[in-house]
Structure formats: C-alpha cells, structure tokens
Amino acid sequence: MKNLLLGCIADDFTGATDLANNLVRAGMRCIQTIGVPDDGASLQADAIVVALKSRTLPAAEAVSQSIAALNWLQAQDAQQIYFKYCSTFDSTPKGNIGPVTDALLDALHGPDQGFTIACPAFPANQRTVFKGHLFVGDVLLSDSGMRHHPLTPMVDANLVRVMQAQTRRKVGLVTQDVVAAGPQAIRERFAALRREDVCVAVVDAVCNQDLMTIGEALAGMSLVTAGSGIAIGLPQNWPQLRARGPESRADALPPARGWQAVISGSCSIATNAQVLHFKQSGRPSMAVDPLTIAAGEDVVSKVLDWAEPLLPNGPVLIYATTEPTAVQAVQEHLGSERAGALVEEALSRIASGLIARGVRQLLVAGGETSGAVVQTLRVKLMTIGPQIDPGVPWTAVDTPLCSGEPVHIALKSGNFGSSDFFTKAFSQLSAL
Template sequence: MSRPVFGAIADDFTGAVELAAMLASGGARAALLTDLSARPSDVDAVVIAVRSRVEPPEVALTQFTQALDALEAIGPRQLFFKYCATFDSTDQGNIGNCADLLAERAGAPSLLFCPAFPEVGVTVYTGHLFVRGTIVSDSPKRLDPLTPMTDPDLRRVLGRQTSRGVGLLPWTTIQSGADAVRSHVQARTARGAPYLIADTLTEADLETLAQATWDWPAMTGGSSVAACYPQIWRARGLTAAEPYAPTAGRSGAGAVLAGSVADQTLEQIAVFEQTRPVLRLDLLAEGDLAGQALAWADSRLPGGPICITTATPHARTQEIQDRLGVLGAARKAEAILAQVAVGLAARGVERLVVAGGETSGAVVQALGFPQLKVAPYQGPGMGLCSVEVPRPISLCLKSGKLGGPNAFHEALTQMEQPH
C-alpha cells in the first residue's frame, strides 16, 4: 500500500464527509473510514470519523487515541485534526485536549488553529470568531444546546482546554506570506505560545496558511483550509491527477432523519412538511418510539419521501433536557433515529438524508458501513456518499446548522444522479 499524504480525524461525521468531499473536489483520492481496522489502498488521504465533540473528555481522548493508532498504522505524512468552523466545544474540551494528544503523538512543536470557513461567512479576526459578520457570542450559536459559544475570543476558549500557551497569528502577518507565517510561529513557540489562533478572512488567507503548513507533521482546522492542500500535493509531485470515479445514483425510496435542533434544521423540516409527511417523536413519550416510527413509515414510503424527527422548538428542547440531561437527550434521540435508519434500510430505502453531525455518526455506525465513498464537494454542510455493502444506499450527512430551507428535497433529488 502506498503511503497517503494526509490522515485526518474529524470530531463528527458530517465534518468528516465534508472534509473528504473537499479533498475529492481538489482531485485527491480520499477514503472515509468508520471501521478503524480498515486499511484502504491507493489513496492520497484518509479521513476517520469519530464522535468526540460532545463526549466527556476522557471518552473523547479514548476515541481520539484509537483513531491516531489507526492512522499511524496507515502511515500518512501529515496528521490533521478537523473540528467545526464555529469551534464547537466547552471549557472541558474537546479541541484543546485532543490537540495536545495530536501534538505529542506527531512530535509537532507547534500547532495552528484555523476554524474559519469564509464561504459560509465564518471568519476570525484578532482571534475573535465571527459568523456572517456578527461576533459569535451575539449569534444563534450562543444558544446551542450542547456547545454554546458565549466567548468570542478563541484564545480564551482554547486556553481553558489546554495547559499549553495560546497566542495569535495576526492577519497582517498572513498578508506577508507563508514564510512570514512560519517565522511568526517559530518566534511565538520560542516565547511559550506553541498554539496559535489564525486570523482568517478570505480564501486567499486559507491558501497562504496551507502553503505555510503543508509539510508540518500536524495541523488543525476546518475543512476549508485542508481543501487547499491537494493542489500543493500535485504541484510537489506527491499525488497524481487521476479522474475521480463517481458515486452511484439511486432512485429508490427516500427518507429524512433529523436529530439536530438547530434553527436551520427546524426550518428545513417545516418546508419539507409543506409537501411531504413528517413524524415528530417526543423523547419524553413512553413505549418503543423507533417501532412506532417504522410502523408509521410503512404505509407512507410507497408514496414518496418521508421525514422522521426528534427535533422540537427550543422551549420544548429545554424541557426535555431538564428531564433527561443535555447529553442524555441527545444520545436518546440518536439511538432512536439509528434504530429507525436500520429499519428503513431493511425496508428498501436507498436514499437517506440525516440532519445533524452526532445523529449522522449514530446512523452510520448502526448501519455498519466500514468505509464510505464520498462524492466531490456539493456545498457547505451537504456531504453526499454511497456504499454497496452490506446494502446499496446513498446518504446525505448534513450539518444541522447549514443548508437552505429546501435542503431535504434538494438532497434527495441530488442522490438520484451519480456525482
């Protein structure tokens, strides 16, 4: 097996799909693994999806360690830690603690943190995070039920998650080019700040950061900075330009499973319901909710796509979380929707849209897919992929916070065509 150039760990499944899709769009042969024992051959990049974002720190570190072990067995030249563009985390983790482990295992003297995603309006300036021009602590992200972002200064946010010094890579330095970035990082590391938050406002900034870090043992950030690497690899002869084999199109029965409680997902459910049936499951209800959902689906699937969701308006979500706990409510929703996904697949569903990163991870694991074939990038938060075994099915693993109002219909239609 040839040695991959790049090995990444993503802290949720939608992020992993997005990263693999962006690498594929750049011409890289990327494999997305969900089985850590898999050893893909003839690939340029390997992406491993874990579900560490909202786990307790000790659980997250266990998952991250297992993923690092798998990557070290595969042997990529560079290790990459992919997290959400909005730096979703808490004071306990799980970005700083996992970055510490990454740096130690990779022998990296310093790390850059580049979450920005200018394409969707997520930028960093003076170390502060902005979402569509609004500082993150004033945006809807402050109300996130699992990872509320109430502190806009990413230096402070990261500093609460690691004992290593955290500093800033200012925008003015990035404007001076890749060599200036490298020099600044070396100087700040020597002064006790090996972790630097990278100001990033434009796609050009991402390209400069990629030029400065492509040969580092380890790097961290969102998928947008990693998307700049494939052209560098080709230019330096590390990869070959080959046609990308498309994912298969499917025209069978379709369904949507929505576990995210993000405002965008609630709107997407409402738009879908204007033309298609939607079942809302109450997490506080008694009985076999997954079985009830599948019974409801049986008579409706022949008539076209359906949606089954555990998402509720914010007031009801708060009530459920008060009863079950924040993580308890999330895990119950994921478990129910994962059971529903298995039942839908057994009923012949070939097109499945899953809204929510944690929900996507639970569904993929329940379906038992060791490796996903990812289509080239379609747009922010909309990752298309397919598998043939143990059963043929196309998936859209969608970020709960992204996508337009008609995202569900659009994704189901896109899955009918090869990509």
C-alpha cells in the same frame, strides 16, 4: 496501504464528511472510515478520514480514541496529520479540542513540544476568524445560536482565550494582515511565535484566498488542527495531485436506486428552517417526541408503519428537530444526556427499519444523530462523492442490511445547508 498523503482524525461523523468533501473537491481521492479500521491493506486513497464520535465524550476517552486513530494513520505512513473539529469550535472549558491537540502533539513531538495551528474558519459557510474572534455570519460566535447549544454552548468568541483554557501549551495569534501578506509572512510569524514558546497559533481567515494562503504555509507541518475549511488549501502542496487531468474525477459514485428518506435530529437554526421548508412543500413528515419515547410508547414501530406506504411516492421526513425553548423544556424534564440518548437511539432504529424497507437514499441531519445512524447500520467505510451544499457531500456506503447493494447517505452538520437542502439533495443525486 502506503504513500498516504493526509491522515485525518475527525471528532464527529458529519464533520468527517465535511472535511472529506473539501478534500475531494480539491482533487484528493478520499475514503472515510467509521472508527479506527482493523487494518488498512485494502484502502487506496490520497486521504483517509477516521471519523470518531468523540466531541462530547469525557476528555480522557476523546484523547484515547484520537491517539488510537493517530497510531493507525501512522502505520499507513501518513505524511501529515489533520485533527478536524467543528467550524463553531464546539467544546467546553475542559475540552475536547485542547486535550486532544496536546495529546497528538505529545505523541508526535514529545511532552509540551511541537507546534500547530487552530483555525475553524470556513467562509463558504459563514465562519470567519478575525483578530482571533470567531464569527458566525455577521455576529460573534457568542451572539449566535451556538450560545444555546444543548451540549457545548459557546459563550466566548475569543479563540485564543477559549483554546488557552483547554491546553497546557501557550497559545498565540496570527492576524489577518499577516495572512494577507502571503505564505512566507505566515511562516515568519510562526517562527516568531515559537521563539516566544507558543505551541498553538490561532490563525485569522476571512475568505477562501486566506485558506489557500494558509494551506501553502502549512506544507510539511506534522499536525494541523482546524475545521474543514483549511482542507481546501492543503492539496496544493502535493505536486502529484496537480498533475492529474480533469478526467480523473475524485467524486465518482455508483448510480443511486431505491426509496428516499430524511432523518433529522439536529435542533439548529439551519435545520429547523430545512424541516419547515420540507413540510411547507407538502411532503410527508412525522415528528418524534422524546417525552413519548420516555413514556415507553413504541415510537419506532409507529413511525415505520406510517412511512412504509408513503415511500414509493418520494422522500419522507422523520424529525426530532424543534425550537430551543422546546429542547430546554424536554431537557429539564428528562435531563440533557437522557433526552439526547433516547432520540438518537430511536432515530437510528428508524433509519435501520427504513433501510430494511427499501430506502437506499438517506439524508441524516445532526452530528450526534449521524453518528448513531451509521453505527446502527454498521457502516465501516464511506466513499465520498459530490457536494450538495458547502460541507455536505453525498457518499456511498455498504451495510450488512443490504446484502452488498450500495446505500447513498449524506450526513449533514446541523448548522449547514440552505433551507431547501432536504428537497434539492435528492434531485442532485438522481442527476449523477
């Protein structure tokens, strides 16, 4: 395709739908691909989000996949590139945000050249940046539940310091008072930082208006790196989008049919609350235990046999979600990588079995779980629909398991969504 306005690279699958959701809400027709497509001839959209599963890969692999995505998006004549990471800046001292940013800038501008921003702020989901420090709600990132993340524990809220540890480029800061002064003030600050040889600017944002202001200042910037929040301010830079009438909906999906199910692998605070709410509502649920899987028990068949007679009566929940202390105990017994892999494989096989039994409306909670599920279902493209909660839309996908019948899927980042998310999402979908 040609005339692609925005080409996006996301480092996990739920993050990709989070980004696509914000673009659709701002009026962009958006398609999400699972991995780098073989070609782009049949894809017609204002924005394409290439979803990778690179957040926790070794840095060299994450860079390789990201550059492949960049090359494909450039072949589609993308006017601007967007590297999307988590709103909690999930990474380690070795990456992968810094190494991927370096590689993308190198490819676009040459070694150690170019300029971009870093801004994970998403105020609608309680992620704000002030004086370069990332807050989750009212607490610093380092004091939030992210300090216990099993793969990317975040123990430093100072994004300038975190980013500088990951990149060979110099990192600077654009403070909120500059942002509040408007797009021209931001551009002038960018110019001043560049004169100081800064190539990556952490940008403060504490409200949606800040995101709109920053977005206007980014017009024409070849590479933007951010969480999904910045996406709400970018579409205003293309006049052809503003010219569309209100009848031109960017979030239309086909009608939803079939049974309903929830697969939850995230152990975040938000997802724990959602699992509890679902169970307290009296709906059927079944836990998946990594230790039982490791012992060789056929957990997948057991879950599917339990779920099959219940599906006609409403949504069922299958979950590996648990409290941090329980997660730590399992990791100490099995090792964090093996424990995660066992759960992801089991949940993805369960999802496949549910689809085979007639489920056509599926919620998946957790980035790693979502990646495993859509890969097992062999999903290639996702059409982005309406938002359920900030950062989480319904999508429509095709899978070879359904012979052309569309499946509606919502991929939820572990930290997103209200406590009643699992129950209200299906009500919203039926009302479309």
